[in-house]
């Protein structure tokens with residue numbers, strides 16, 4: 001949450017001339033705002049809906065921004081490990097840099113606990129993120145254009 005997946009993904013897609021898919025946007029289009037899904041149906045149901053969106057999106061020829069918790073679903077972890085056409089880009093950010101980026105809200109898991117909760121969630125997920133990543137990029141103190149350039153360069157190198 002707040003690493004820049006949605007923003008960087010959008011910019012990367014236009015650089016690469018590919019469609020951009022944000023799975024959270026698709027979820028919102030089909031089911032309404034994410035905080036409302038969490039409040040009404042709970043996180044488990046959100047993860048079920050998210051898995052449907054993710055399973056479809058990562059089979060498209062596109063740049064896909066996942067939600068930070070998408071890898072909690074075991075089928076998504078398996079897909080990201082085994083789908084040959086998929087390159088997983090991990091965007092990292094540290095707590096100091098992310099605090100301002102989270103100011104807009106809309107992330108129900110951070111409604112209570114703020115940056116401390118963010119740090120705790122990252123600690124839980126970090127080993128999974130690291131294991132799945134093909135390309136690993138720090139976004140903390142770099143402008144979007146520079147991060148995108150870094151990713152496109154590394155994509156070229158990994159071909």
Ligand SMILES: Nc1ncnc2c1ncn2[C@@H]1O[C@H](COP(=O)(O)OP(=O)(O)O)[C@@H](O)[C@H]1O
Nearest residue numbers: 001002003004005006007008101139142143144
């Ligand atoms: N490299 C960056 N530097 C400064 N702000 C950024 C950067 N990348 C993203 N942001 C901003 O941080 C906020 C969270 O970015 P977002 O793309 O929604 O993250 P994510 O999808 O990983 O949760 C947005 O307001 C976005 O414009």
Ligand SMILES: O=C(O)C1=C[C@@H](OP(=O)(O)O)[C@@H](O)[C@H](O)C1
Nearest residue numbers: 001002024066067068069107108
């Ligand atoms: O990390 C998470 O569990 C979540 C991250 C959010 O997406 P971003 O990572 O794009 O903020 C969104 O999917 C939802 O609020 C849950």
Ligand SMILES: [Mg+2]
Nearest residue numbers: 005006024065
């Ligand atoms: Mg996002």
